[in-house]
Amino acid sequence: MKINAKKLSLTVFLPSLVLGLAACGGNNESGGEAKADENYPTKPISVIQGFDPGGGSDQLAQLTQPYLNEILDTTFTNEYVPGAAGAIAWTRLAQKTENDGYTLSITNSPMLMTNYIINEEFTYNLDDFDPIANVVTDPGIIVVASDSELETYEDFVKYLEENPGGLNVANSGVGGDDFFTQLKWMRETGLDMELIPYSGDGPSWQAVAGGEVEASFNNLGVVYSQVQAGNLKALAVFSEERMELLPDVPTVKELGHDVISGSARGYSAPKGLSEEVKQKLYDAFEQLKEDPEFVEGLEKVALPMDVKIGDEYAQFLKEDEELSREIWEDVKDEYEE
Amino acid sequence: MTVVLKHSIASALVLAMCGIFFIESLSYPVTAARLPQILIVILALLAVLMLVESVVRQRKQNKLDEKTEDSGLVSKVQSTKEINEIEKKEPIKIKRVLIFGTMIALYIFLLETLGYFILTPLFTFGALMYLKATNIMMAIILAVGFTVVIYFLFSMLLNVPIPLGIFF
């Protein structure tokens, strides 16, 4: 009977507890925290990551945060909340965390936006965030097998002109950055090809190397070492200018098709940070960008630095969102049927 | 509960699941729906077969029982295997399983709010006492001990997240 008594007390206790807490939560929104913001940060900053430890987001965190710790004189701690291509973490950031600057998240674009563009189940959107800074952008790249008959980007285009839809081209999954790069490219060039989704960048290039498909739209940082070793051939890259890592590979833009695309990673906070906190974070990334050791660290693992701070980052995300939405509206019937 | 009744309920549940999943799958694109639909159909067939099988077994069992009664022989050896398959040797203490199960469910559903430090010793102590596993002193020691040891191993040593709840 002991049990029953316990259960009873719990049923009484719990609702009152929840109510009490809800009240507390409501009060925290506003209030004289201006002073606290001047001294920001006074406690560790938690970074919610939407992917597993050891993945791309974590990589960025491990490369970046030791420097940020020093610059801001605090500790960045990581919390991994993987699931639904990052959406579980970003939903939490948007809806459940305080906008006091002590909780940030690593935001991947275009994933951040394409998640909710494609699935209406996701309830967050770009307006829920204060983008702080983008750190790296891994540009898209077209690769083929080393023994492929397609020697250049022109060959690739010509083949598709003569055989519409005649090439199987891999991407890292429906809704991923490479998938959208393909859609953008197809729209720009008016060419058609067969899109073959794989579960990630790795399987996508491996399918090319193993001869299962003819080409892959991938990311430079991912395939760089394979291109260096001669396992893959790079045809063109989707960056604004040629990349230092592969200076001989032309950009798609210089070859006459205006498509810039890639996978970018940076930091964002929930909407409504105070100006002081925002500025402190902006300054930190400004300083980070100039640190030669940090720059070298990124180069070592073939991650192209692309620091965009504050409004510039926000603008970049907004534009990418609009373009992605437009493209998805065009093709969604094929996928939702 | 008879064997046939048990299996009828199970089959009905599986069939219900098949129904819900099949209706759900109708809205998917053809390629996405293909494999699930094949599996759903197979599953539904198997559920029906399972029910039929249990009926057949029950009949066999009944016949066997009749035979034993008629001949008055204690030919248990033959039927032991079948009986074993249907009934467990020791009687199940249903009430105990249900209460322990409820404790587990409560532990899980309250953990996120009340948190690890309050609920874990409470659950361990309650369970040990209810099951009459140890005396009261030992139960307290185990309850507190495990809470602390697991916390140290998981959170301090391995840095693995633990549901600490809202108070911590």
Add this chain to the structure above:
Amino acid sequence: MEDLLVGLGNVLSFSNLFFIAVGMTLGIFIGSMPGLSATMAIAILLPLTYGMDPATGISMLAALYMGAMYGGSILAILINTPGTPAAAASGLDGYKMTEKGQAGKALGISLVSSVVGGLIGAIVLLTIAPLLGEVALKIGAVELFAIAVLGITIISSLSAGSVVKGLLSGTLGLLISLIGMDLITGTPRFTFGNIYLFDGISFVVALIGLFSVPQALRLIETDKEAVEVSKIKDKILPSWKEFVSLRMTLLRSSVIGVFTGLIPGTGGDTASWFSYNEAKRFSKEKEKFGTGHAEGLAAPESANNAVVGGALVPTITLGIPGSSTTAVLLGGLMIHGIMPGPTLMTEHAGVAYTLLWAVFFSCFFLFALGLLYTKVAVGVTKVPSKVLAPIIILLCVIGTFAVHNSMVDVMIMLGFGILGYLMDKLNIPVSPMVVGLILGAMLDTSLHTSLKISGGDWMVFLSSPVAVILLIVALITVLQSTPFFGKLKSLVAK
């Protein structure tokens, strides 16, 4: 060759050996906790290595991988609560041995098998890694589909008692594994609008529920102790004679382990079930499987440790992770500023070869430390059932939460716990469901990718010799389980 010797020199330094020992100790421990898998073990300890020399750090992680693959089966054997998907197969015969009072012996066989598997994997890695690396590239969607089909036939051999119930359990597993976002079309399937289901149901979570919760309930539902206390004097290591009698099983399973490891996307979980099935296929005492048979324990144990060496082959030679665990290891290399890929063996030869040797030497640490841990762990059989039950539940809840830092997972775990308990009461075997859960997604995606590439032509599956062979083996397996095959065999015998 020179690099090989440099690596050997590196690994034999005091600090490297020390950290290999540390990694091994932690690995065995983490692996034995429900929910904490080898993949997680590496992810957890990765940050610890940031301050270390890369070679030392990576060596420690390799030892950790090896240890965790072994550790997973300890609790599977002792209390039927597998800590990892790979260990679920070990529990089939392992726990039966414990019930018979042979816990010590079971742990001994498991340890020796793991060491043998680990060593064979390590030797392959040290000698012919560059030759085998290419295999990883040759396995495409078509071959993966054939592997998945072959895997699914395992279900039939796990369906002792009632074939209908075994198939029901397996089909249910396959269907459940399809929950989540479909890779090809991006459609969320059977998620009912819940974003926590978008990635599907993690099979670690399902597995903990299916095995551990019913086990805890079984422990309390009678007043009888479930397990005979293993005598302290119970000899742990198998005798030479026993070891020799297992040699073919060990060798075959290790080879299966190495190859399963090589294939990207398959790891210890698949390897252990495959090798269990093959051990049974080639055994003279098929009927003893599932009743506490040494072969049935040795097979999955050696296979899942051989996976370590196998999975590292494409990881090191090409930068393609051979399993989810090595994927995290690759991430670790990147964070250490080392670019994984085909250039690893040349540009970072020191690190690469130290890692290879570390895998080899970690097997010896596995033996020594495993023996020590085993001697302590046998004590678990002395804990009364009713004390054990709440503790199992605690470990499951905390362990499941840790997997994705998610309370939703814990609730899913409980759901599977109830399902597992009810299945047990209806005598529906759980193992086929585990196989279904492991292989379902692989079957689905490889089928779709293959058909997408071929433009819908099913003949694509006959275009690859490897796939054809695997599909024929699958066909034979299915025929073997039908009465028709028995008749044919007796005809031939006459």
